[in-house]
Amino acid sequence: MKEVFTIYVKELREVLRDRRTLMLMIVLPTVFMPLLFHIMFSFINKQEKKASEEVIKTALINGEILPELGELFKRSEGFEVVTGFDEAKLTQALKTEEIKLGLVLPKDGADMVTGNYQLEIKAYYDNAAASSKVIRRAQKVIDAYNEESQKDRLITLGVTSALQRKAVIEPVTLVKTGIADKREIIGEQAGGLLPYFFIIFCFVGALYPAIDITAGEKERGTLETLLLTPVPRSYLVVGKFLVVFTSGITSAVLCLASMGAWIHFKAGGLSDEIGLIISSITPGDLFLVAFMLVPLAAIFAALLLTISVYAKNFKEAQSYVTPLNFVIILPAVLAMLPGVELNWGWAMVPVTNIALAIKELVKGTVDYTMLGVIFVSTSLFAGIAFAFCVSWFKREQVLFRN
C-alpha cells in the first residue's frame, strides 16, 4: 500500500503545478461565494434604499373632491404632487417614468364624500418593477387618512372611547403566531440555491485532475510505462482516485469556508433581516454540509475517472465529460423545485438527496437520522461507482484503445 501513497503524492504534486487546475480548484471556489454574496447584498441594499428614499412623483386627478387627501400627500415625506394630467394619459406617463403614481378620484365623488360613502380611488403604478415600494408607501398615507376620518366619524356617531372605536372597526382580530421561524422561510428559498453551488464546485474542482491523470497520461504516453511497474492496477486506481477526490472536496470546502468567513465578518453588518438569518448559520452547520459532500465527491471522482480513462486523449475526455455536467446539474436543480422535500424516497436519490439535506441544514430544520441515511446511501453509491471504476481500469480494451 506504500505505492498508493507514492502515486498520490506524485499526482497531487503534478496537479498543484498546473495553473489551469489551480484556478478551477482553488481560486474560483474561494472567490466565488463571497463575491456572489457581496454583489447580491449590495445590490439588494441599494435597491431597498432607493425604493424607500425615492421621491414619488404623484399625479392627482380630481383632487378637488377631497382636498384634505391632496394636502396629506403634499405634507408626506417622499411625495411630490403634480396636477394637469388626465386619466387617459396616465399609463403613458408611468411608462416614460414621468410620474411614479397616478391617483384618480371619481369625478362624481363629491356627493359620496358629503353622504359619507366609501370613496374608490384608482391607483395607477408600474407593477412590473419588483422592488417598487410605491403602492406600499401610498397605502401608508391612505391608512393615515382613514384612521383620522374613522375617528372623526365614529365620534360623530357617539363612539367616544378609543378602545370602543377599535372594537367597532375590528370586532375580532387574529394574532398570528407562525411556528416557522424566519430562517426556515428564507432558507426554503436560498437553501435550494446554495447546495447547487457546492455540488458544482465539488464536480468542477475534480474535473481537470481526473482528465489529466488518466486521458492526459495516455496522450503523453506515460500510462503504459506506469502500467508496467510492479504495482497492482487496483493500487494505481486507488492512488488516482484519492487525488481526484481530494481535488473535488478541496474545492467544495474552500467554497464553504469562504462563505463561512463572509458570514462571520460581513453578515453581522447587514441591517437586513436576511443578514440576520444568514448569520444564524453556524460553523457547525457548515461543517455538516462539508461532511455530506464527502461521499458525493467520491461518486464524482469515480465517475470522472471511469469516463476519462476511456478517452484516448485530453480533448476526447473533455467531450465525454460534458454530458456528465447535465447529469449532475439536473438532480441538483430538482432540489430547488417546490414540493420536492426531504423524505425517505428522495433520500435514496443521489445528488438530489445531498442537495435537500444541505437545504435542511441551511433552514435549520435538519433531521439527523435522515442525514445519516443520506450519508450511508450516498456512500453506498460511491462504493459501487468506485468498484466499477477499478474493474474498468483493469480492462485492456479501456487502457489500450487503438
Next chain:
Amino acid sequence: MLEVKGLSKTFPVPKAKKGTPVKEKDPREEGRLFHAVRDLNFICNQGEILGLLGVNGAGKTTTLRMLATAITPSSGTALLDGVDVVANPLEVRKRIGFLSGSTGVYNRLTPREMVAYYGRLHGMSERLIEERMEKVFTLLDMKSFLEKRCDNLSTGMKQKVSIARTLIHDPQVLFFDEPTSGLDVLSSRTIVDFIRRCRDDGKTVIFSTHFMSEVERLCDRVVVIHHGCTGFDGSVAALREKTGQQNLEESFLTLIGGAN
C-alpha cells in the same frame, strides 16, 4: 533470457458500421475475432539483442506488450529468466524495462522527481534510489538539467529522462518498441548507443524497429513477424542466406512477399 512459447492474442472486432467501405480483409480476421498474434515462438539469450521486424500492424507492439505484461496473451506464454509472464506478471515487471518511441515524460515534474517516482514504484529504498540515480545520471550526462521541469527540456533531454526512468531499477530484460521513430539523428544515436551498452552489460534486449540500418548495426538475432506469425527466426546472416539477397531491406521484402 527470454523464451516465447506459442504466444497468441485475439481481439474482438468492433462491429462494422453501415455505410463504411468494405476494406480488404486481413487474413487474421475470423468472423468477429481478430488474431493479432498467432503462435509465436522464439528465444533471446542473455547478452543478445533480438530485433523484431515487421510492417505496420504486423503485431510487433502487441507482442511486446504481452511480453512486458501490459496485456494478457489469449494463449501461450513467455518465460523471462524463468518467470512466467502470465502467471506472475508483478514479478516479471520488476525485471523489465520498457521504452517505446511514444513514451513521454511528466511535464510538470523534474527529471529527478520523475526517475525517483519510478524507483519508488519499483519498491526500491530511498537510499538505493539515490545510488542508482547518481549512477544513471552520470552515465547519461544529465546533471545539468536535473532540477528543470521536463516541460522545458529539449527532445534529446526528454529522451534521456525516459532512458533513466527505464534503467532506474536495473532491469535484466529490456524492451524497445520502435524507440527511434520520430527522433532526429542525434537522439536516435543516443538510443542506439544505449541499446548496445545494455547488451554489453549482459542484458537481454528485445527491440522492434522499421530501420534496417539499426538491425544491421545492433541485432544478433532477427525475428520477422508477418500477419502475426513468425516469418523468420535466426541471425542476420541466415536471413540473407535464406532470401539470397545481400541488402537487408531486400531480404526483408523478399521474405514477407514470399510469405504472402
